[in-house]
Amino acid sequence: MENQIKELRKTAKLSQEELARACKVSRQTINAIENNKYDPTLQLAFDIASILDSTVDDLFVPKM
Amino acid sequence: MENQIKELRKTAKLSQEELARACKVSRQTINAIENNKYDPTLQLAFDIASILDSTVDDLFVPKM
DNA sequence: TGAAAATGTCAAAAACATTTTACATTATAA
DNA sequence: TTATAATGTAAAATGTTTTTGACATTTTCA
Numbered sequence: 001m002e003n004q005i006k007e008l009r010k011t012a013k014l015s016q017e018e019l020a021r022a023c024k025v026s027r028q029t030i031n032a033i034e035n036n037k038y039d040p041t042l043q044l045a046f047d048i049a050s051i052l053d054s055t056v057d058d059l060f061v062p063k064m
Numbered sequence: 065m066e067n068q069i070k071e072l073r074k075t076a077k078l079s080q081e082e083l084a085r086a087c088k089v090s091r092q093t094i095n096a097i098e099n100n101k102y103d104p105t106l107q108l109a110f111d112i113a114s115i116l117d118s119t120v121d122d123l124f125v126p127k128m
Numbered sequence: 129t130g131a132a133a134a135t136g137t138c139a140a141a142a143a144c145a146t147t148t149t150a151c152a153t154t155a156t157a158a
Numbered sequence: 159t160t161a162t163a164a165t166g167t168a169a170a171a172t173g174t175t176t177t178t179g180a181c182a183t184t185t186t187c188a
Contacts, residue, residue, distance in 0.1 A: 042103040046126035062110035
């Protein structure tokens, strides 16, 4: 599943570390998700969307 | 995390088994998610939302 | 250029999601 | 009432996400 995290994070002028801290996950988790190593849990998806002032449906592009 | 799956599923007149088959997961998975035993993966959340003609953001109510 | 910040990556372990099988309970309808 | 469908639940096994710690590479900027 693709996502727009990197783009929105840069727009928000946050580093991976800052976004991670805001979501209470590790920097490596944010990095892995941005680079499509795996998908976040649903709760984390909501947390990231909220911090980036977006929505889960806008931030993630599911596989059809 | 709460969700509205049971309500929308009934509106769509689907059994847990039918929804499960449409999502390609087991009936127990749908049952567990409806009863808040655990949250679905992000991909499954999108699949359920799509089949129930809804969105992830409408179907799930994240913990704040 | 060179130092510091940011990002990428790996491995092992912990935490969480899903499946399968099986059985119990509840709801529906003939 | 009785059969059937639907739902709830549990344990064990498997697969996926996240953490931590560590180190390498790339980017930024003074």
